[in-house]
Amino acid sequence: MDFALSESQLMIRRMVSDFAGKELAPIAAELDRESRFPHAILEKMAGLDLFALPFSEDYGGTGDGYVAYVLAVEEISKACASTGITYAAHCSLGTNPVYLFGTEEQKLKWVTPCAKGEMLSAFGLTEPDAGSDAGGTKTTAVLDGDQWVINGTKCFITNATYAGMVIITAVTEPGQGTRGISSFIVPTDTPGFSVTAPYEKLGLKASDTAEIIMEDVCIPADYLLGKRGEGFKQFMQVLDGGRISIGALSVGIAQAALEAALNYARERRQFGRPLSKFQAIQFKLADMATRTELARLAVHRAAWLKDQGQTFTRESAMAKLFASETAVAAALEAIQIFGGYGYTREYPVERYLRDAKLMEIGEGTSEIQRLVIARQLGC
Amino acid sequence: MKMFVCIKYVPDTSEAEVKVNPDGVSVDSSRFSFDINDADNYAVEESVLIKEANEGDITVLSIGPKQSDVMIRMAMAKGCDRAVRIEDERIAGYDPLMVAKVLGGAVKGQEFDLVLTGCMASDDWHMTTGVALAEELGVNHVSMVKKVEILDGKKVKAYRELEGGLMEVVEVELPVVLTIQTGINEPRYAPIRGIREAQKKELKVANLDDLGIDAAEVNADASLVVLEQLYIPQVESSAEFIEGEPDVKAEKLASILVKGGLV
């Protein structure tokens, strides 16, 4: 057994940590306060090839794999979870379906610009009436000659406003349940495709989340991804990978909360001693550190299994579940350690809590993760 | 332009607590995270900028443990071409003159136009190694360099930052050792593709024998420095409360600042 990261993985982590610490962390509070999408940061990330990390060299990637990618997601998210989710939704959800199921031509056309960071992508699965029950998709796609005509609404779509391409699930075979769902590559400049004003959210305020409305959106027949009727199977697989990145995002937030709380506890004095000398505070910090480290191990293991080409459905659900609940717990404890100051906007810990909460909801709620795990156990 | 850039692996002491080991002459570094010395990072960037503008070839030199390979490869990921890491327990690393001898030994016998080092290391603050290295190599040096211009490939114009914001400009013939000041440029981040490239570049590990350096010239016996003690000074509080009406207070404060040479 070997837990060591490779030299290039260590270098990637160091570089991203350096970049995020110097360029992103100092502006994260401002991005959050102003709900400002991090355009300039994303451009810099593209210049550092960060969008290329999980994809192979044939399609504009660097071929470093998922472990390297989750290291980057963690470091970015530690500085700014809004940027983290923008990054993760683009790579794991928007671009990955084409990378996994696209034809050679589709991959060259769509993965390449996404891996180079020239185009942002999104993943449109959730609908107003199909959330946890994503198989209950109401959006329809009808083949009319040599084009598909798509109608429907998708909600809560990360990156929708700025994406050049969205992967959409739609019913192509009505009445056949989950076997009747297919997925499509939809360029966002197609007539009939529109995006509403972004939601006002509790956290992740600098990320973009909006509703997509499709009215007679016509796309070429060959924009179908994979085979007809395989959409459900595909997105389950996409979510398996996406959940690892939500796990990494969560670990980043938990680590940020831990470090903030530890530094504060060492400096803040009450009753003539630093807070960090009170056992009650020490135990909180010890628990935060332990859970964060275990969450990180679970995330790395799931990513490693994916890189090895092994199955990882159970491990990714476990990693996501444990890491997201760890992030929320760590952020709450960090606020407790900061006391009244933690409840204010002067310190970043309240932002960590607001950002962390989404990790227990997006890409399958904690309840759904438990269902997935139970199903894997054979229940 | 043939260049060498010398970099040091130093602990980040800003976060972890500094504790002296029971031996009294070393620091417990087990909890520190290590990375490139800040000024050296600027030296690496400057060498890469010079290479990009004038063509050239950069060799990284570092004395350090295996763990520092990540730092060395990072310099190669930014554009340096190859590296030599010197690892030998016999080197009296606390003495900058001994360090300069080892680095000099690694450069000697090879063609070079420029050697860049940081102007100081953030762990021991000697500010000596680069200058001593120039002496060792028998070439010119310019210290605390804040700007460099390469003139027709034979000379450099180096700008030194002096006290009070003064700039001193010197022209020196190549080859020359420059000790680089922080802030001379904006160090880049190594792109992922650079990190991949760096895996293919040569990182040679050498000990004193490989470099043909006599250990007796660079070990603790050769050094004139005896490290006697490291300790953490008692923190003394020396706050002075200024009393009086606002204008009296202001006057007192101003005179203290002037006396202390702070304004």
Ligand SMILES: Cc1cc2nc3c(=O)[nH]c(=O)nc-3n(C[C@H](O)[C@H](O)[C@H](O)COP(=O)(O)OP(=O)(O)OC[C@H]3O[C@@H](n4cnc5c(N)ncnc54)[C@H](O)[C@@H]3O)c2cc1C
């Ligand atoms: C900021 C943000 C970004 C998002 N980004 C995207 C995106 O990019 N693409 C995308 O497609 N979607 C995205 N989503 C949508 C997200 O995946 C869904 O919100 C999530 O899957 C839950 O669906 P829902 O909101 O409809 O909740 P519901 O499914 O209505 O669930 C409500 C509650 O009921 C529980 N519940 C539901 N079913 C069960 C069950 N069978 N057993 C037990 N409990 C159950 C849930 O756990 C939850 O607690 C995003 C959401 C947010 C908030």
